[in-house]
Amino acid sequence: MDKQNIYIVNSFTNTVPGKIIKWRAALKFWNRYEGDTYSHTSLSRDIKLGNMMSLARREINSPLNCGFIKEDIRKDVFALDKEQSKIVVMELPVTLDQYNKVSSRMNYYWNHKDEYSYNFLGILTMLAVGKGVAPKNNFFCSQWVATVLQESNIDIFEGKKTVSIRPFDFYIALKDHIIYEGPVVEYPYYNNLEYQDYVEDEESQLLIKKI
Secondary structure, eight states: OEEEEEEEEEEEOOHHHOOOHHHHHOOOOSSTTTTTOOOEEEESSSTTSSSEEEEEEEEETEEEEEEEEETTTTTTGGTTTTOOOOOEEEEEEEEEHHHHHHHHHHHHHHHGGOOOOOEEHHHHHHHHSSOOOOTTTTHHHHHHHHHHHHHOOOOTTTOGGGGGHHHHHHHHTTTGGGEEEEEEEGSSSOOOOOEEEEEOTTTTOSEEEEO
């Protein structure tokens, strides 16, 4: 097939940072945007969302211990309060070449995850003045997803700096690509545990899917 899909997932989980962002959005009477109550963005190559990737807390009870993680909508912070956790899933059609580049970049970042840190400074400046800063080798979640897309020749933000991309920017840009929005437990694939796993083929440097 020469066409593939990737999935950008915005989420709200019932954590302290999530509550703060939702509370701030609810209080705003200026510059309100659709989807601005979502606090996190992840990237998936699988519609079942069992092997997403992003930057977030590595341990549920350690919000300051952040970095690259693999995510599953059935586990970890998504499972803290399943009834309150919400997601919006955006399905983005891409070419096979773009899909392979996304896979390659995700592999690269995962294999070099210890070389990167969470961009706390960028988050603080984003919340304070609406504009992030980008220390070298630092990412926050939506910044990293936008970077992977940009590096894979998928430009949905027309050259906008990735450090200024917030979760609601994906929501606005990909509104016509939304395939689900609602509680995480009601996602159609939530109870389908036979989701696809991805492993790297060392010879081809592409990803193959295993059921």
